[in-house]
Amino acid sequence: MNILEFSLLVWIGSFTAGFLGALTGLGGGVVIVPLLTSVFGVDIRYAVGASLVSVIATSCGAASAYIKEGYANLRIGMFLEVATTIGALIGAFLATIVSVKSLTIVLAIVLLYSAYLAQRTRPEISDELPPSPLVTQLRLTGTCPTPDGLMSYKADSVPIGFGLMGLAGVFSGLLGIGSGAFKVLAMDQVMRLPFKVSTTTSNFTIGVTAAASASVYLARGYIDPGLSMPVMLGVLPGAFLGARVLVGAKTPILRIVFSFVLVVMALKMVYNSLIGGL
Amino acid sequence: MYQLDSENNWGSKHLTQTGATVIQEAQVVALPLPPEASEFGSSVLEVEGKQQVVSISSDRSLEQLISYLLRYGVLLSSAIVLTGGILYLMRYGAEPADYRFFQGEPAVLCSPDGVVIAALSGSCRGFIQFGLLLLIATPVARVVFSFLAFLRRRDFAYVILTLFVLIGLSYSFIGTYF
Numbered sequence: 001m002n003i004l005e006f007s008l009l010v011w012i013g014s015f016t017a018g019f020l021g022a023l024t025g026l027g028g029g030v031v032i033v034p035l036l037t038s039v040f041g042v043d044i045r046y047a048v049g050a051s052l053v054s055v056i057a058t059s060c061g062a063a064s065a066y067i068k069e070g071y072a073n074l075r076i077g078m079f080l081e082v083a084t085t086i087g088a089l090i091g092a093f094l095a096t097i098v099s100v101k102s103l104t105i106v107l108a109i110v111l112l113y114s115a116y117l118a119q120r121t122r123p124e125i126s127d128e129l130p131p132s133p134l135v136t137q138l139r140l141t142g143t144c145p146t147p148d149g150l151m152s153y154k155a156d157s158v159p160i161g162f163g164l165m166g167l168a169g170v171f172s173g174l175l176g177i178g179s180g181a182f183k184v185l186a187m188d189q190v191m192r193l194p195f196k197v198s199t200t201t202s203n204f205t206i207g208v209t210a211a212a213s214a215s216v217y218l219a220r221g222y223i224d225p226g227l228s229m230p231v232m233l234g235v236l237p238g239a240f241l242g243a244r245v246l247v248g249a250k251t252p253i254l255r256i257v258f259s260f261v262l263v264v265m266a267l268k269m270v271y272n273s274l275i276g277g278l
Numbered sequence: 279m280y281q282l283d284s285e286n287n288w289g290s291k292h293l294t295q296t297g298a299t300v301i302q303e304a305q306v307v308a309l310p311l312p313p314e315a316s317e318f319g320s321s322v323l324e325v326e327g328k329q330q331v332v333s334i335s336s337d338r339s340l341e342q343l344i345s346y347l348l349r350y351g352v353l354l355s356s357a358i359v360l361t362g363g364i365l366y367l368m369r370y371g372a373e374p375a376d377y378r379f380f381q382g383e384p385a386v387l388c389s390p391d392g393v394v395i396a397a398l399s400g401s402c403r404g405f406i407q408f409g410l411l412l413l414i415a416t417p418v419a420r421v422v423f424s425f426l427a428f429l430r431r432r433d434f435a436y437v438i439l440t441l442f443v444l445i446g447l448s449y450s451f452i453g454t455y456f
Contacts, residue, residue: 002371002372002374003366003367003371004367004372006375007375036377040377041378042377043377043378043379053410053413056414057356057413059417060348060351060352060417061348061352063348064346064348067342067344067345067348068341068342074341074344074424078424078440078443081443085443085447088446089446137435138435138436207417208420208421208443208447211415212446212447212450216450218388218390218454219388220388221382221388223383223410224377224383225362225366225387225403225404226366226403227377228410229363229366229406230363232355232409232413233360233363236356
């Protein structure tokens with residue numbers, strides 16, 4: 001296979017990755033890494049570098065649309081970025097101590113559990129309880145478009161959500177993956193934000209989380225221009241398309257897609273840790 | 279006219295008289311004052327409401343700016359990557375693709391200043407890498423921009439939050455290269 005054919009195939013795969021990544025809030029890396037390593041036989045380090053590029057491209061491309069449409073919540077996103085940043089720094093420190101392999105199994109179980117949690121339907125209307133002082137102070141509220149018009153919402157259980165976001169950062173610092181799943185879970189299940197707000201706000205923040213580890217990847221030579229070029233150029237139109245589809249999509253279908261991607265991701269991680277991959 | 283004037287005078291006198299009676303009435307009927315007070319209160323509420331509307335609309339304009347920043351950042355960087363990519367495929371498109379074994383990148387493509395040098399020297403791989411650096415810089419620029427926007431609006435809680443994220447980002451960058 002020459003470089004031209006390889007680039008075209010990677011471009012098509014990346015388009016799918018960008019589409020799914022934008023739709024689920026998980027970022028393009030969920031699809032890119034297994035695609036490059038299993039299908040194209042790319043070394044895991046190059047794949048992780050290209051995945052980082054794809055996550056940032058998905059995040060920026062989709063988030064620009066999600067902000068404009070009024071789904072992604074900037075304040076909630078920026079508030080939670082603090083937790084992920086602290087977590088990522090702790091994770092990078094822990095990476096020298098903890099065995100990554102045993103941790104992968106734990107993460108896979110958590111992913112399966114969150115896939116299950118995401119299927120539990122709950123009413124998307126915030127209850128009558130008044131917002132906590134922290135929510136009022138930081139204005140962690142908003143409105144999002146629904147078929148029945150604008151719906152207002154507020155963040156619940158902010159400290160727990162913040163802690164879970166910190167954990168998301170630890171995992172992304174340790175393994176370079178899995179932060180998107182935790183972010184959606186924290187916002188959807190704990191802070192009780194509408195599902196579309198959770199996935200789009202996750203999309204908005206994963207770019208910064210990825211950028212935090214970008215310099216490390218660049219310095220180690222993981223980011224190959226020849227490989228990252230078709231990945232980025234494929235992911236971006238995929239993300240734009242995904243953002244368009246999300247606006248019209250029904251939430252239960254989005255939840256099913258989200259859970260499906262999580263289950264595949266978890267099985268892949270178990271398989272890898274048994275075979276000896278990442 | 280004279281009559282009219284006198285009438286006017288009389289009228290004014292009458293008015294003051296009625297004015298006095300009004301005052302008297304007002305003094306007598308002290309109870310209607312609370313509605314007036316509540317009217318004042320509601321106007322204060324209205325002002326607060328307006329302030330909220332203003333802050334929401336300025337939130338909205340900040341969102342618009344950030345949305346544009348992300349969109350044009352990602353489009354600019356992908357235009358550069360596309361240009362470099364076309365040159366790269368024209369030059370090396372027929373060569374076999376091999377990413378099975380990790381060799382790492384040449385040192386010049388592993389640091390921001392090296393990438394700029396490589397891009398300026400006309401290397402198409404360096405050009406792509408420069409576009410990728412711009413892409414990575416886009417979310418960072420978004421954090422810097424929101425920090426400045428919150429600083430300008432004296433929204434200090436978010437100034438501190440965004441500053442914290444910036445410190446985290448710089449810490450990881452400095453830890454890698456210095």
